[in-house]
Amino acid sequence: MGEKKLVGRSVAIVLGVLCILLLVGMVGAVIYYNNAYNNYASTHSHSDADYISLASQLATTNTNISSLNSQLSTLQSELASNNTRLTDLTRQVTSLETEITNAATNLKTVDDYYNSLLYVINTDNHDLAVTLETANSQITSLQNQVNDLKAIGNLSVSTIWVNQTVSQPAGSSTVWSELTSYAGYVSITVSSSTTSSTYANVTYSSHGVNYSVQTNVGTSGTAYFPVLPAANVTVAVGNGLPSGSATETVTIIYYY
Numbered sequence: 001m002g003e004k005k006l007v008g009r010s011v012a013i014v015l016g017v018l019c020i021l022l023l024v025g026m027v028g029a030v031i032y033y034n035n036a037y038n039n040y041a042s043t044h045s046h047s048d049a050d051y052i053s054l055a056s057q058l059a060t061t062n063t064n065i066s067s068l069n070s071q072l073s074t075l076q077s078e079l080a081s082n083n084t085r086l087t088d089l090t091r092q093v094t095s096l097e098t099e100i101t102n103a104a105t106n107l108k109t110v111d112d113y114y115n116s117l118l119y120v121i122n123t124d125n126h127d128l129a130v131t132l133e134t135a136n137s138q139i140t141s142l143q144n145q146v147n148d149l150k151a152i153g154n155l156s157v158s159t160i161w162v163n164q165t166v167s168q169p170a171g172s173s174t175v176w177s178e179l180t181s182y183a184g185y186v187s188i189t190v191s192s193s194t195t196s197s198t199y200a201n202v203t204y205s206s207h208g209v210n211y212s213v214q215t216n217v218g219t220s221g222t223a224y225f226p227v228l229p230a231a232n233v234t235v236a237v238g239n240g241l242p243s244g245s246a247t248e249t250v251t252i253i254y255y256y
Helices: 001-045 048-153
Strands: 157-169 174-180 185-191 197-205 211-218 219-226 230-239 246-255
Touching: 048 157, 048 219, 048 246, 157 174, 157 230, 174 246, 185 197, 197 219, 230 246
Parallel strands: none
Antiparallel strands: 157 246, 174 230, 185 219, 185 246, 197 211, 197 230
16 A cells, blocks of 8 residues: 555656646747747847738739639640641641652653753754755755756856967868757857858758858957757868968857
8 A cells, every 4th residue: 555655656656746847848839939039029020011901912812813814824825826827837837848749750751851842943953044044955956956057048158169370271170079069059159260251150960950050250359150969060270371381379169
């Protein structure tokens, strides 16, 4: 029983000490918080006007927050719309890139076709130039032939057969044999002779015509004789004196 009383007393003492400690702590806390409140109150004195102003500022801030939230919502809506537009634009850009690629391919095809046509045209132009050059050459040749034929038709072409000084004894002549390709005439000119009995003669056979004509030209003069195409035309200048030699300066020209 004595031991039980001793234990009970010890417990009571401990409990008492604990109660005292708790009481001291509570008193200290009350003092501490009271001092803290007094310090805060001494340094933070606010009137009702301050609270009203703070409430107004809070209301304004809430209004601003609502406005900002509204703006944010609008921006988010615009962002969504812009994203949609961006998607559409991206699709359009892709489509345009495809079209550009196809256009570039078509342009390459057209360019190749143009170059091939240009090559063909250049080749044709070269061939045409050669053909034209040949044709022009042929035309020029034909024109020359036409001009020659016209000249022959007009008897405006001439060939000198003889241009020399000759001498003959009495009663003889100097003879030349020539070819006539075209119809025309022959002129025999004696520019000077030592006798007035000088004569000129032309003889040929052509197309069934036997021609032989003699003309006196004297000491100077010209005799004309028509000719046909013939392989052998004989032209002569003679001395008609019965005696004595003669000397003549003779020019014979064939006109056709």
